[in-house]
Amino acid sequence: MLFATSQDLLYVVLAVCIVWFTIFLCWLLYQAARVLKNANKIIETVTHKLELINEAVQYMREKIDGVSQNMGVVSSLMGGLVEKFVVGKLASNLKEKVAARSTRKAASQTKKKTSARKKVKEKK
Numbered sequence: 001m002l003f004a005t006s007q008d009l010l011y012v013v014l015a016v017c018i019v020w021f022t023i024f025l026c027w028l029l030y031q032a033a034r035v036l037k038n039a040n041k042i043i044e045t046v047t048h049k050l051e052l053i054n055e056a057v058q059y060m061r062e063k064i065d066g067v068s069q070n071m072g073v074v075s076s077l078m079g080g081l082v083e084k085f086v087v088g089k090l091a092s093n094l095k096e097k098v099a100a101r102s103t104r105k106a107a108s109q110t111k112k113k114t115s116a117r118k119k120v121k122e123k124k
Contacts, residue, residue, distance in 0.1 A: 003009045 003012070
């Protein structure tokens with residue numbers, strides 16, 4: 001007979017259980033390694049995508065900085081041109097109004113003097 005005592009049977013069962021437990025642990029270790037490998041791949045992919053996003057943001061920031069610097073120059077030039085034309089137009093309008101007032105005032109004074117002379121001549 002193969003098993004002389006029940007203790008021999010126990011040793012065989014324990015040996016089979018240890019073999020199955022070892023196989024289970026190896027399988028579990030393999031699955032854990034696959035999970036860690038996938039996690040590492042995901043982390044590398046995310047890191048690469050974040051680097052691409054960072055590069056794109058830096059590129060846009062540089063372009064916007066360049067445009068904003070150019071816009072500062074353009075806005076100062078436009079401000080100068082607008083000021084020149086608006087202030088020039090206002091100054092010319094103001095000069096015309098002052099000239100018109102002084103002409104009206106001179107005309108009314110001349111008219112008063114003329115009417116005063118006529119009155120003086122009529123009284124004589």
